[in-house]
Amino acid sequence: MFEALQTLPADAILGVLAEYRQDKRDHKIDLGVGVFRDENGDTPVLSTVKKAERYLLENQQSKAYLGSRGDPDFNVAMQALLFGVEQGSNSRIYTLQTPGGCGSLRVGAELILRGRPGASIWVSDPTWANHVPLLSGAGLQLKTYPYYDAENPGIRFEEMLNGLSKIPVNDIVLLHACCHNPSGMDLTQEQWQAVCKIVVERNLLPFIDIAYQGFANGLVDDAYSIRLFADLVPEMIVSASCSKNFGLYRDRVGSLSVMVEDGATIARVESQVVNVVRGMYSMPPAHGGSIVTHILRDAALRAEWDDELTFMRERLKEMRGLIAAELAQRNAPRDFSFIERAQGMFSFLGLTKEQVQRLKTEFAVYMVDSSRINVAGINHKNVGHLADAIVAVL
Ligand SMILES: Cc1ncc(COP(=O)(O)O)c(C=O)c1O
Incomplete structure (x- = not known):
């Protein structure tokens, strides 16, 4: 064959x-x-990563299976890093550890398709080349909204707004939180507010990809869009990668967060998402996630990071x-x-x-x-x- x-x-x-x-x-x-x-x-390798690895070598007690959701402590720490919530306090957000940002994007796409078979996702023109196989490979229909202006390098912002306002209600829109890949051109906070207004008006589902938190203006500023949307939209998805900001590329660390309108829906999301993961890669690798968790929870390491x-x-x-x-x-x-x-x-x-x-x-x-x-x-x-x-x- x-x-x-x-x-x-x-x-x-x-x-x-x-x-x-x-x-x-x-x-x-x-x-x-x-x-x-x-x-x-x-x-x-970051110095904080080396220190966390030394700590793990001495203190890790078991290599038993982790489970499809990954490390619960990692998920709490990532939710705080992304959404700025007090540890574990947002009952509307379900976070799971994934093999890198790529794993997260793919699981997110599979989850969307379970909720809405044949759904369309709108991505910036252009977008990161790998969004195409990750999202359309899962079965999502990929469409584009205007973004980069190659003639006068910058964002075609008016055209972008116009494009977004024509997206059919309830469709999904993929947005880069910061450090847009490939153009490097990011929205200002005022521009994010205008985008958010359209997303709310058209009841679009924002799917935010954050692969470079901390590389543009700092951890808090780079997560501005996530926190803005979290306050204003009923549902959203956030794919995060720890490859760049922790330098853990080959250890494959990321997270997927699904925000639902009513906390009661979380159990349904959990059962579906865990079923997706079980059928794809069963569970994420533990090592990189343990490093991130240790760095984020240890005050001295966190400051050094x-x-x-x-x-x-x-x-x-x-x-x-x-x-x-x-x-x-x-x-x-x-x-x-x-x-x-x-x-x-x-x-x-x-x-x-x-x-x-x-x-x-x-x-x-x-x-x-x-x-x-x-x-x-x-x-x-x-x-x-x-x-x-x-x-x-x-
Ligand atoms: C926009 C974007 N999203 C997601 C990722 C996922 O990265 P990884 O799977 O290596 O964590 C990348 C990596 O280059 C990226 O540029």
């Missing part, structure tokens, strides 16, 4: 990583895959300023100051596929075809070469 299978094209982002690894040139630069990098191009997060956030901002300045210094034929206005890890350079190809072959600079760059791949040593290369292909 396997001869009948067709070879599929490689995943665009992982494909760039594979090409980069094969390149032997010393000055090569990887701006593809979305991981944080320090000045040396490394993605080190805040500092580590601040360091990562500030480095991203610094690299944004640096590349924008280097391009301006070289009189680049385009204004790249928008890179500084964007947040988080990603920005579009606005290059053609051919220009992206030339960057790879002639300059050993790697990025995905859309010219989305991970600004964490920039450092003081490579920024000059990068700016030269961009100006050359323009």
